Amino acid sequence: xxxxxxxxxxxxxxxxxxxxxxxxxxxxxxxxxxxxxxxxxxxxxxxxxxxxxxxxxxxxxxxxxxxxxxxxxxxxxxxxxxxxxxxxxxxxxxxxxxxxxxxxxxxxxxxxxxxxxxxxxxxxxxxxxxxxxxxxxxxxxxxxxxxxxxxxxxxxxxxxxxxxxxxxxxxxxxxxxxxxxxxxxxxxxxxxxxxxxxxxxxxxxxxxxxxxxxxxxxxxxxxxxxxxxxxxxxxxxxxxxxxxxxxxxxxxxxxxxxxxxxxxxxxxxxxxxxxxxxxxxxxxxxxxxxxxxxxxxxxxxxxxxxxxxxxxxxxxxxxxx
Amino acid sequence: xxxxxxxxxxxxxxxxxxxxxxxxxxxxxxxxxxxxxxxxxxxxxxxxxxxxxxxxxxxxxxxxxxxxxxxxxxxxxxxxxxxxxxxxxxxxxxxxxxxxxxxxxxxxxxxxxxxxxxxxxxxxxxxxxxxxxxxxxxxxxxxxxxxxxxxxxxxxxxxxxxxxxxxxxxxxxxxxxxxxxxxxxxxxxxxxxxxxxxxxxxxxxxxxxxxxxxxxxxxxxxxxxx
Numbered sequence: 001x002x003x004x005x006x007x008x009x010x011x012x013x014x015x016x017x018x019x020x021x022x023x024x025x026x027x028x029x030x031x032x033x034x035x036x037x038x039x040x041x042x043x044x045x046x047x048x049x050x051x052x053x054x055x056x057x058x059x060x061x062x063x064x065x066x067x068x069x070x071x072x073x074x075x076x077x078x079x080x081x082x083x084x085x086x087x088x089x090x091x092x093x094x095x096x097x098x099x100x101x102x103x104x105x106x107x108x109x110x111x112x113x114x115x116x117x118x119x120x121x122x123x124x125x126x127x128x129x130x131x132x133x134x135x136x137x138x139x140x141x142x143x144x145x146x147x148x149x150x151x152x153x154x155x156x157x158x159x160x161x162x163x164x165x166x167x168x169x170x171x172x173x174x175x176x177x178x179x180x181x182x183x184x185x186x187x188x189x190x191x192x193x194x195x196x197x198x199x200x201x202x203x204x205x206x207x208x209x210x211x212x213x214x215x216x217x218x219x220x221x222x223x224x225x226x227x228x229x230x231x232x233x234x235x236x237x238x239x240x241x242x243x244x245x246x247x248x249x250x251x252x253x254x255x256x257x258x259x260x261x262x263x264x265x266x267x268x269x270x271x272x273x274x275x276x277x278x279x280x281x282x283x284x285x286x287x288x289x290x291x292x293x294x295x296x297x298x299x300x301x302x303x304x305x306x307x308x309x310x311x312x313x314x315x316x317x318x319x320x321x
Numbered sequence: 322x323x324x325x326x327x328x329x330x331x332x333x334x335x336x337x338x339x340x341x342x343x344x345x346x347x348x349x350x351x352x353x354x355x356x357x358x359x360x361x362x363x364x365x366x367x368x369x370x371x372x373x374x375x376x377x378x379x380x381x382x383x384x385x386x387x388x389x390x391x392x393x394x395x396x397x398x399x400x401x402x403x404x405x406x407x408x409x410x411x412x413x414x415x416x417x418x419x420x421x422x423x424x425x426x427x428x429x430x431x432x433x434x435x436x437x438x439x440x441x442x443x444x445x446x447x448x449x450x451x452x453x454x455x456x457x458x459x460x461x462x463x464x465x466x467x468x469x470x471x472x473x474x475x476x477x478x479x480x481x482x483x484x485x486x487x488x489x490x491x492x493x494x495x496x497x498x499x500x501x502x503x504x505x506x507x508x509x510x511x512x513x514x515x516x517x518x519x520x521x522x523x524x525x526x527x528x529x530x531x532x533x534x535x536x537x538x539x540x541x542x543x544x545x546x547x
Binding site for chain 2: 175188
């Protein structure tokens with residue numbers, strides 16, 4: 001085992017994995033995490049804890065991850081390159097491991113222009129691929145990026161952070177032909193699993209997966225297909241017209257528009273997608289991003305036939321340090 | 322060239338508040354070419370300030386001058402000689418001009434009339450675009466002449482990120498995605514395979530992150546002494 005995380009175990013066992021998403025609050029409320037975690041517990045194998053998503057200030061992903069863990073939800077800590085340099089990143093990774101976190105998703109991060117502090121200075125010391133590489137070197141070579149060993153003193157034991165390394169892939173960004181190459185770079189850098197951008201355009205996703213399989217990447221990395229259930233035709237239009245790097249077919253917007261019960265239709269579409277992913281070569285699981293709709297997760301996973309979630313063996317003992 | 326833009330007139334007026342006599346100093350190099358701080362722009366700014374002061378009933382004497390370069394001691398001293406008896410020099414040079422004039426001309430205040438934006442090129446009529454970030458260690462051999470540090474909003478060295486769509490950057494559909502440009506150029510040159518290699522973390526210490534930069538050249542020093 002690379003990290004011993006529940007997510008790693010589920011994927012390694014060959015079972016169809018389910019990850020969720022838990023957005024920390026725009027406040028210091030621990031209760032807000034507990035409330036969302038209650039909907040996800042037992043429904044997902046791990047939940048992504050977003051890192052100041054869309055550049056809006058929220059509770060730190062590691063702090064929120066700790067609170068989620070206390071509620072029985074395994075966190076996937078998201079870390080963006082936007083707000084931290086290599087010093088802060090490595091420091092936070094040490095801290096996350098020490099707190100018992102074992103999954104880390106490496107992201108570039110949305111530009112601060114989209115958020116509530118558009119006048120902020122950004123960092124982007126490393127990019128997401130270099131971050132993946134660094135986390136892998138910390139885990140496998142037991143070294144910091146500078147080459148020094150991860151030990152407190154020359155005589156102290158090496159205690160390296162062992163993370164199950166995630167990366168994102170967007171099959172809907174451009175240039176399309178390069179998307180799979182960039183995924184290959186992330187795999188080469190050391191990604192263990194990949195979560196995709198939310199998929200609405202199944203045709204393009206199928207095409208992308210074919211390219212992924214043609215390169216044999218699905219055998220080197222676990223690909224979790226991203227889905228976000230639509231709540232309404234308005235949301236579908238917003239996703240189509242306003243969110244960069246997303247592809248929402250007009251037919252889907254129309255289907256939502258025609259639906260008598262928008263939320264129900266959105267969930268139905270989502271379940272149809274999951275049913276297809278379960279059969280699709282190279283797809284190892286689903287990443288369910290029910291944005292501010294966490295309470296619908298139990299219903300979706302139930303109806304998609306994803307329950308019960310596998311009960312994996314106890315975590316291997318973690319070296320004390 | 323260094324590309325700059327004139328500050329809003331109200332901001333300039335606030336800077337020179339209390340001054341009775343100012344010397345507006347243009348610079349004959351980059352800012353002349355990018356039409357923000359040359360002789361012509363000095364004239365326009367002087368007229369505006371005079372007119373607006375007159376309308377407010379305030380006394381303001383303005384003298385106009387433009388030197389070859391505000392980043393060269395020889396020309397800055399020339400400026401200093403002209404500034405004798407003035408309350409301030411309102412520099413229409415880039416930030417370098419303001420700083421260096423301050424440094425050389427210790428006795429007079431030097432205030433900025435421009436906002437210095439970037440190193441860029443005149444890419445279209447009336448349009449200047451950023452093309453270099455002055456990072457101190459040029460990497461564009463790997464990207465066939467297109468700089469992702471200056472031109473990618475996230476300075477990503479292994480791009481493009483997921484926000485690239487239809488050739489545009491996620492921050493603005495008017496902004497080109499640098500990595501789309503790099504991709505197309507590599508494709509055209511038959512070098513797409515090079516993009517499969519992972520670009521390593523950059524040494525930022527060669528640029529601003531290494532502290533204020535100084536370049537020393539033995540050969541240049543020797544020439545001076547002769």
